[in-house]
Amino acid sequence: MFYNNITGRILRRRSASFFSTEPPEGSFFRDAWEANQDYYEQTLQTAFIQGIGDNTLSPDDYSKLIIIDIYYCFRAVENLKTARAKVPSSEEVLQALFDGLISGYEEYLQFLSDTWYIIRKDGIVPTPNFQDYSDFEENTATNEDPIYTLVAYIPCYYLWYNLAESLKPNYDSTLYKDWIDGNSDPTPGYDIGNFIEEWKNDGKPWDEDKALALYRQSMTHEFTAFDEAVS
Amino acid sequence: MNTERITESNNVVDHTQRNEAGSVRSFADTAWESNLHFYEEVRHSPFISQMADATLNPNGVYGPNMNQTLYREFHIRYALDSALSGVDQSEEPELYNRLLALYNQYFQYNPEDWHVSSSDPFVGTSNSDDFNAWVVNVASEHHPIYLIFGLIPNMRIRSQVTNDVSIEGFYSVWSENNRAFEGEVVESQNFVDAWISEGKDFDEDFAADIYNQFFQFETLAYLQALETSKLVQARMGTHKYLRIR
Numbered sequence: 177m178f179y180n181n182i183t184g185r186i187l188r189r190r191s192a193s194f195f196s197t198e199p200p201e202g203s204f205f206r207d208a209w210e211a212n213q214d215y216y217e218q219t220l221q222t223a224f225i226q227g228i229g230d231n232t233l234s235p236d237d238y239s240k241l242i243i244i245d246i247y248y249c250f251r252a253v254e255n256l257k258t259a260r261a262k263v264p265s266s267e268e269v270l271q272a273l274f275d276g277l278i279s280g281y282e283e284y285l286q287f288l289s290d291t292w293y294i295i296r297k298d299g300i301v302p303t304p305n306f307q308d309y310s311d312f313e314e315n316t317a318t319n320e321d322p323i324y325t326l327v328a329y330i331p332c333y334y335l336w337y338n339l340a341e342s343l344k345p346n347y348d349s350t351l352y353k354d355w356i357d358g359n360s361d362p363t364p365g366y367d368i369g370n371f372i373e374e375w376k377n378d379g380k381p382w383d384e385d386k387a388l389a390l391y392r393q394s395m396t397h398e399f400t401a402f403d404e405a406v407s
Numbered sequence: 408m409n410t411e412r413i414t415e416s417n418n419v420v421d422h423t424q425r426n427e428a429g430s431v432r433s434f435a436d437t438a439w440e441s442n443l444h445f446y447e448e449v450r451h452s453p454f455i456s457q458m459a460d461a462t463l464n465p466n467g468v469y470g471p472n473m474n475q476t477l478y479r480e481f482h483i484r485y486a487l488d489s490a491l492s493g494v495d496q497s498e499e500p501e502l503y504n505r506l507l508a509l510y511n512q513y514f515q516y517n518p519e520d521w522h523v524s525s526s527d528p529f530v531g532t533s534n535s536d537d538f539n540a541w542v543v544n545v546a547s548e549h550h551p552i553y554l555i556f557g558l559i560p561n562m563r564i565r566s567q568v569t570n571d572v573s574i575e576g577f578y579s580v581w582s583e584n585n586r587a588f589e590g591e592v593v594e595s596q597n598f599v600d601a602w603i604s605e606g607k608d609f610d611e612d613f614a615a616d617i618y619n620q621f622f623q624f625e626t627l628a629y630l631q632a633l634e635t636s637k638l639v640q641a642r643m644g645t646h647k648y649l650r651i652r
Contacts, residue, residue: 236580239470244522289530291467293474299527301519351577354466 196363197370204376204384205369208327208391209334215395216338222399223406225339228355229346233406238352241405244306246288250297251310252329253281259317259325270322273371277329280364303404309397316390323375326368327387331394334365434603434611435559435596438618442560445626450568454632458578469578472632473521475535479628480513481526482539483558486546487513490554505598506551509558512591534631538624545617552607556599556614560622562588564629 199205209216219225224241227233260274289295302310317325340359347356376382439446449455454472457463487510496503518524531539546554565585574582603609 231577234580235465235469235578236473236584238465239473240521242466242470243474243528246528247522292471293478293530293532294528295530296528299523299525299529301522301524303522351461351463351465354464 196366198362198366199369199373203369203373204327204387205330205334205365205372208330208388211388212331212392212395215392215399216335219335219339219399219402220342222402224402225343227406228350228352229343231346231350231352233352237406238355241401242292243294243300244302245401246285246292246294247297247300247302248306248310249281249285249288251314252332253278253285255310255313255317256281256325256329258314259322263322269371270375273326273367274322276367277364303401305397305400305404309394309401312393312397320386320390321381323372323380323382324387324390326372328390328394330365330368330391331398333368334362335395335398337362337365433596433600434614435556435599438556438615439559439563441615442619442622445622446564446567449564449626449629450571452629452632454629455568455572455574457633458574458581459572461577463578465577468633469581472628474529475532475628477518477521477523478526478529478531479535479538479542481518481529482542483513483561484510485526486542486554489543489546490551494551501598502551505555505595508594509555509591512562512588532628532631534624534627538621538628541620541624549617550608552599552602552609553614553617555595557617557621559592559595559599560618560625562595563592564622564625566592 224233224237227237256274256278260271260278263270263274265271294300313325313328316328336359340356343350343352343356347353350356372382372387454463454468457468463469487506491503491506491510494503494506523529526539542554542557545557566587566589569582569586570589599609599614603611
């Protein structure tokens with residue numbers, strides 16, 4: 177979904193079938209998701225997600241979240257570039273993974289420029305939660321090893337996918353089909369999860385407790401984003 | 408832009424009795440009637456019809472159009488702020504208060520609520536860019552009475568369509584927000600009619616040109632609304648761009 181051709185070739189040369197499949201049982205990806213089911217369940221119950229499902233979400237509330245999410249996406253590009261700059265040249269796959277994530281966000285922002293008419297984050301006023309969320313990821317990108325930046329971004333990809341999956345039974349009756357369609361691809365999350373497993377298996381530096389704490393902090397911000405979106 | 412003006416609105420002159428008495432042929436109503444064919448296009452546009460039957464795409468059409476509305480309204484505020492700066496409140500209190508009331512009305516879509524503080528995040532359609540340049544130019548180059556008159560189509564189209572078309576349920580929020588402009592339409596129309604009847608300087612031909620131009624900008628905005636949808640649908644073919652988080 178978010179890899180450009182060059183990046184995809186690098187990844188697939190390394191392991192033809194490894195990426196874009198769900199990480200295995202016992203992986204950090206699966207364990208972290210299981211450990212945060214409470215936030216997933218709470219997010220499912222927010223008025224925003226329920227409103228997408230039963231078609232009662234105000235189009236104004238929807239639009240407002242999209243605008244503020246655009247701020248987050250602009251910051252994500254900056255944060256991922258910060259982390260990417262710290263990746264040593266010997267880590268070719270990690271470099272490619274970051275490049276893919278960055279180009280994915282940039283493509284999304286280009287799409288928003290063409291359709292939602294928003295071309296910069298200047299003048300967008302984030303809620304304190306979105307400000308804190310982006311600052312937290314900036315802090316992670318600046319002060320932690322790049323692998324932990326990947327961890328902090330998993331909920332951003334994978335929570336939204338799961339929320340969209342949960343809404344598929346309502347697909348025909350909701351006007352928010354675009355939202356469900358647009359979040360229907362789990363592979364960005366899977367790719368990060370599989371890369372982390374390979375990283376760990378290679379014996380590279382990894383602090384599971386730290387990773388779990390970062391993951392949960394992102395989940396906290398994600399839940400709050402949905403929870404505060406409908407007043 | 409002076410946001411403190413939000414709290415300063417008071418003592419707005421009420422001319423409503425004038426029209427209700429029917430004693431004066433309204434120049435503002437005449438201008439409206441001469442553009443009715445445009446209004447009918449708006450009223451029957453797919454954008455309005457699809458809001459009425461709750462089939463309008465909130466992601467592909469409504470949200471992007473709200474952004475264009477916000478973009479234009481920021482420039483209306485800039486224009487009104489510019490006009491206010493050129494009016495001495497003590498010498499022309501009625502004119503000042505009319506501009507101030509409009510300035511405050513255009514916070515109907517509260518920027519803070521929409522998480523935007525200026526027009527900076529937005530890029531305009533060609534129609535919005537033309538509108539923005541026009542409204543700012545009218546404010547900076549001409550007497551404020553022409554800005555007041557020129558903004559009437561912007562307010563009256565949106566408020567009248569909420570009376571003429573039943574938009575309930577999913578898009579009732581749009582209807583409620585835009586019906587709120589109705590009061591300012593009456594106030595501005597009566598203000599202009601009173602201005603004319605009092606013999607104050609007013610070039611009716613020039614004013615009509617400005618009014619018609621504003622009307623056409625508004626009409627185009629509604630008619631072009633679904634062009635956004637086509638673009639979104641085309642790009643959504645792969646689902647690649649919609650969301651990559």
